[in-house]
Ligand SMILES: Nc1ncnc2c1ncn2[C@@H]1O[C@H](COP(=O)(O)OP(=O)(O)OP(=O)(O)O)[C@@H](O)[C@H]1O
């Protein structure tokens with residue numbers, strides 16, 4: 001359902017926060033070390049909610065938050081899971097790729113799953129391939145997710 005192999009028009013309706021989290025969880029279960037997920041969508045679209053689900057699917061320690069002054073957080077794998085850490089980046093305040101590339105992270109990105117909020121157009125260069133999830137906030141407040149693999 002969330003493969004996106006039909007192109008960017010594979011749209012999934014997410015009526016509530018729990019649906020967005022479940023969508024992220026399902027995606028998270030498919031991810032491996034070195035995978036990059038790029039999230040786009042306006043303020044309050046549900047990007048962080050999706051990451052909360054990703055963390056559940058990937059079985060890493062929480063909590064997933066979006067604090068004002070922290071650009072990247074690293075979440076350690078939980079025992080019993082696939083053993084891959086999650087690096088959660090919020091690129092909202094970053095000026096561009098140079099700043100993103102300069103983040104002094106402890107984790108080797110090829111050994112982690114990296115998810116970047118506000119990453120479209122910038123973060124794709126962090127890895128050879130990526131999964132782009134575009135979240136739209138419809139007028140009726142339902143979120144619509146479109147997944148494209150690039
Ligand atoms: N279908 C939905 N999916 C996700 N969030 C929803 C949905 N319906 C309502 N919400 C609410 O919208 C808000 C989404 O917040 P969230 O922090 O996940 O968005 P965001 O895209 O990360 O925002 P920001 O751009 O500030 O980082 C939450 O308060 C959440 O409960």
Ligand SMILES: [Mg+2]
Pocket residue numbers: 047048066117
């Ligand atoms: Mg957010």
